[in-house]
Amino acid sequence: MLEYIELFFKSIFIDNMVFATFLGMCSYLAISKKVSTSVGMGAAVIFVLAVTVPVNWLLDQYLLQPGALSWLGEEYAGYDLSFLSFIMFIATIATMVQLVEIIVEKFAPALYNSLGIFLPLIAVNCAILGGSLFMQSREIPTLGLSFVYGIGSGIGWFLAILAIAAIREKIRYSQVPGPLRGLGITFIITGLMAIGFMSFGGMLTGGDDAPKKEGATTKAEVKVEVKEDVDKKAEKLANNTKEITK
Amino acid sequence: MGLLSKKDAKLITDPLADNNPITIQVLGICSALAITAELQASIVMSISVLFVLGVGNVVISLMRNIIPSKIRIIVQLIVVAALVIIVDQVLKAFAYELSKTLSVFVGLIITNCIIMGRFEAFALGNGPWRSFLDGIGNALGYAVILVTVGFFRELLGSGTLLGFKVLGDPIEKTGLYAIGYENNGFMLLSPMALIVVGIIIWVQRSRNKALIED
Numbered sequence: 001m002l003e004y005i006e007l008f009f010k011s012i013f014i015d016n017m018v019f020a021t022f023l024g025m026c027s028y029l030a031i032s033k034k035v036s037t038s039v040g041m042g043a044a045v046i047f048v049l050a051v052t053v054p055v056n057w058l059l060d061q062y063l064l065q066p067g068a069l070s071w072l073g074e075e076y077a078g079y080d081l082s083f084l085s086f087i088m089f090i091a092t093i094a095t096m097v098q099l100v101e102i103i104v105e106k107f108a109p110a111l112y113n114s115l116g117i118f119l120p121l122i123a124v125n126c127a128i129l130g131g132s133l134f135m136q137s138r139e140i141p142t143l144g145l146s147f148v149y150g151i152g153s154g155i156g157w158f159l160a161i162l163a164i165a166a167i168r169e170k171i172r173y174s175q176v177p178g179p180l181r182g183l184g185i186t187f188i189i190t191g192l193m194a195i196g197f198m199s200f201g202g203m204l205t206g207g208d209d210a211p212k213k214e215g216a217t218t219k220a221e222v223k224v225e226v227k228e229d230v231d232k233k234a235e236k237l238a239n240n241t242k243e244i245t246k
Numbered sequence: 247m248g249l250l251s252k253k254d255a256k257l258i259t260d261p262l263a264d265n266n267p268i269t270i271q272v273l274g275i276c277s278a279l280a281i282t283a284e285l286q287a288s289i290v291m292s293i294s295v296l297f298v299l300g301v302g303n304v305v306i307s308l309m310r311n312i313i314p315s316k317i318r319i320i321v322q323l324i325v326v327a328a329l330v331i332i333v334d335q336v337l338k339a340f341a342y343e344l345s346k347t348l349s350v351f352v353g354l355i356i357t358n359c360i361i362m363g364r365f366e367a368f369a370l371g372n373g374p375w376r377s378f379l380d381g382i383g384n385a386l387g388y389a390v391i392l393v394t395v396g397f398f399r400e401l402l403g404s405g406t407l408l409g410f411k412v413l414g415d416p417i418e419k420t421g422l423y424a425i426g427y428e429n430n431g432f433m434l435l436s437p438m439a440l441i442v443v444g445i446i447i448w449v450q451r452s453r454n455k456a457l458i459e460d
Contacts, residue, residue: 021276022439022440023280024276025279026272026273026274026275026359029272030272083334084331085353086327086330086331086334086353087324087328087331090356090357091323094319123319124323126276126354126358126359128357129356129357130350133350133353137350178451179447179448179449179452179455180444180447180448183272184444187440187444187447191437191439191441192437192441194436194437194440195437
C-alpha cells in the first residue's frame, strides 16, 4: 500500500510533468490564459492519462517487451517488438482522445466549445505520450501502480496549469516590461515555480530508488532530474563537492 | 540563392528569427527545455527534428489530397511515429550513450508540436518542394534556439562545450578557475532552461518591437 501512496505523491510533486520534465508545455502555455479553460484542460489530461497509461502498460507487458509474447506459446518467446512501442502507444492515445472528445461533446457542450481546437491536440500533448514512455522506461511493475502513476502525473499537470493560469490572470494588472509581456514572463514565472517544486525533492525518504549517497545537500537536486540522468549528475556533483572540500 | 526563388528562400529564413517556432509560434517547447543541459544533446536533437520534419512534411504533402480530413491527425501521427522509430533505432545503433541521455525525448519528437503544427499549417496545403523547405526552415529555427540554450547552459553550468573544458579544469584550478571562477551548477537543473528561454524571448522582442504582445 505504501508504495502506491509514495508513487502517487512522487508523480504529483517530485516528478511533476511540467516542472521537472517539461512535458505538455505547448498546451500549458497556450491554454493557461484563463482559469476556467485550464481547469477543463487539466481534467481532460487527468482522465486521458489515467486511461492510457494502464492500457499502454498492458500493451507493453503482453506485446512489446522482449519475451512478452511467451503467453502465446514457446515459439514466440524470442520476439522483441519493443521498437514498435512508439507507434502502438500513440495509436492507443489517439483512440482514447477521440473517445474523450465524443464524451465531452455529449455531456459538456460548454466545455467542448471553450476547449475548441485544443481537445484533439491532447493527442499530441507530450504529457500524455510522455506518461506512457516514462512508465515504460521506469519499469513500473504492476497494473495498479501504472494507474496510480497515470492519475498522479495528471494531477501534477493539472496543478501546474491551474497555478500558472491564476498567476497570468493576476499579472494582467501589473506593469510588465513590454518585451517580456505574455510569453516571456510566463516562461520566467514557470522557471521560478519549478525552482519551488524542486524543494519537494527532499520529501522522498526511501522506497524503490533511494537517493544516491552523495551528501545530504545534493539529494534534492539529484531527485528532480530525469532518472536516466541521475548517475551522470551524481558524478558531476561529486566532483563539485570534491572541489569545495579542497 | 540562385536555386531558390525569393518566395522559397523566405520559407527558410523566416522561421530563423521573426517567425521562430519556439519563441514566436510557441511550438515544441518540451524538448527544447528538457535536453539542453548539454550542447551535444541539443545538436543531435536538432538533427533528429530536422530529419523528421523535412521528410514528414514531404510525405504529408504528397498525401495531402488522399487523406480524409476526419482522420488526418491519426495519419499524421503514424507518419511521424514511423520516422521517429527510424531515428531512434539509428541513434541506438550508432550513438548508444547519447540515446540514453536523450531517453524518452527521442520518442517525444512524435508529440513535438512543431511537427504536427507544421503538418497542419503548411504541408496539408502546399506542394512537396515548398513543404520540404518549410520543414527545413522551421527545424533550423528550432535548432537555433536549442543550440543557443544548450551553449549557455553547458558553458555556464559545467564550463565545457561539447565536453571540451574551454574554461580550464575546475579541479586542478587552471584557466578561469585559477582566478576564482566557479561553475554555476544551477544552470544544469531544469528550471534554468525556462529562464534562459525567457531571456532569449526578452532579447528578441526588445530588438523587434513588432513582436511585443499587448
